[in-house]
Amino acid sequence: MNPVNYLYLAALLFTVGAAGVLIRRNAIVLFMCIELMLNACNLAFVTFSRMHGNLDGQVIAFFTMVVAAAEVVIGLAIIVTIFRSRHSASVDDSGLLKL
Amino acid sequence: MNAAATASMTSTGEAVQFWILAVVATGGALGTVLMRKAVHSALSLAGTMIVLAVFYLANGAYFLGVVQIIVYTGAIMMLFLFVVMLVGVTAADSLKETIRGQRWLAALCALGFGVLLFAGIANASLRSFDGLGQANSGGNVQGIAALLFTKYVFAFEITGALLITAAVGAMVLTHRERTERAPTQRELSVARVRRGKQVPPLPAPGVYARHNAVDVPGLLPDGTPSELTVNATLRARGQIRDVSAEALGELAALEQRSSEWQGQKQGEGRKGAAQ
Numbered sequence: 001m002n003p004v005n006y007l008y009l010a011a012l013l014f015t016v017g018a019a020g021v022l023i024r025r026n027a028i029v030l031f032m033c034i035e036l037m038l039n040a041c042n043l044a045f046v047t048f049s050r051m052h053g054n055l056d057g058q059v060i061a062f063f064t065m066v067v068a069a070a071e072v073v074i075g076l077a078i079i080v081t082i083f084r085s086r087h088s089a090s091v092d093d094s095g096l097l098k099l
Numbered sequence: 100m101n102a103a104a105t106a107s108m109t110s111t112g113e114a115v116q117f118w119i120l121a122v123v124a125t126g127g128a129l130g131t132v133l134m135r136k137a138v139h140s141a142l143s144l145a146g147t148m149i150v151l152a153v154f155y156l157a158n159g160a161y162f163l164g165v166v167q168i169i170v171y172t173g174a175i176m177m178l179f180l181f182v183v184m185l186v187g188v189t190a191a192d193s194l195k196e197t198i199r200g201q202r203w204l205a206a207l208c209a210l211g212f213g214v215l216l217f218a219g220i221a222n223a224s225l226r227s228f229d230g231l232g233q234a235n236s237g238g239n240v241q242g243i244a245a246l247l248f249t250k251y252v253f254a255f256e257i258t259g260a261l262l263i264t265a266a267v268g269a270m271v272l273t274h275r276e277r278t279e280r281a282p283t284q285r286e287l288s289v290a291r292v293r294r295g296k297q298v299p300p301l302p303a304p305g306v307y308a309r310h311n312a313v314d315v316p317g318l319l320p321d322g323t324p325s326e327l328t329v330n331a332t333l334r335a336r337g338q339i340r341d342v343s344a345e346a347l348g349e350l351a352a353l354e355q356r357s358s359e360w361q362g363q364k365q366g367e368g369r370k371g372a373a374q
Contacts, residue, residue, distance in 0.1 A: 053234055
């Protein structure tokens with residue numbers, strides 16, 4: 001097997017995640033799909049690291065994980081805050097930033 | 100076979116592992132998108148992440164593979180599950196489309212995007228795989244650390260600032276300042292009497308001493324279950340156990356037993372008379 005298949009799998013996972021962001025309307029599930037896309041990117045980074053024979057790709061994937069962790073913390077806090085004031089986690093219901 | 104060719108092709112074991120786990124990963128990703136309940140989506144995503152961790156290990160990224168399990172599956176997915184539980188029963192997605200045909204259009208867009216990505220990878224003039232044998236020779240963690248603290252040290256410092264900002268931001272966002280004085284117990288009781296709807300405390304669930312589980316509603320004098328006695332969350336989920344018919348069944352069993360006993364007694368009496 002050619003290791004390029006890892007890149008194809010990453011592309012597939014990214015596509016599924018992007019489709020999920022377009023299709024779903026529950027804010028939490030949207031966030032999960034974004035995480036899926038970030039993970040697909042990480043897989044591509046790790047595969048490219050193997051292709052080039054150096055560790056730079058792995059370091060970038062590591063930074064992606066850190067940024068994803070920060071993003072999840074803030075995003076979920078925003079979802080909880082919106083849920084408290086609107087009693088809904090659907091992105092269709094939040095048309096305004098103000099209540 | 101020369102050295103470059105061996106590095107550019109994987110072993111049979113890795114190929115088998117890839118084809119099996121790639122199916123699992125894709126299934127998990129599809130489950131994340133297609134499952135109706137947020138909890139099921141989260142579990143599917145956790146499965147995909149564990150599979151990706153295995154792929155990282157297979158690609159020579161030992162540190163990232165372990166970090167993926169600890170940080171992603173351990174911390175981030177647990178955070179997701181926590182928020183799903185906080186947001187609660189109303190988190191189930193409505194299946195009604197607000198824009199007509201949006202789902203099909205979205206699927207079409209995704210298909211086109213996927214074709215674009217695949218064609219791009221297929222047509223790219225990718226160099227042959229060098230493999231990480233030389234880069235990992237001093238240890239994977241040591242290699243990453245050497246890069247992180249020399250070439251990428253500035254990015255690393257900024258990441259620290261980002262994490263602190265995120266932690267403070269999460270606290271600020273979820274913190275609620277009380278804008279008015281908390282009502283005292285006396286004020287609460289006065290308000291309750293003035294409302295006049297439910298002056299005494301709410302009735303407890305459970306029927307006599309037989310059923311004291313929280314999902315069993317208390318029975319009214321006429322035997323009908325009272326919804327008021329069950330927690331609102333259980334009511335919303337429809338997880339109320341109805342035991343109102345059980346009392347009648349038990350009564351019937353008792354009557355049957357007593358009639359059997361009576362019949363036995365009568366039979367014995369007749370036997371005694373015959374002797």
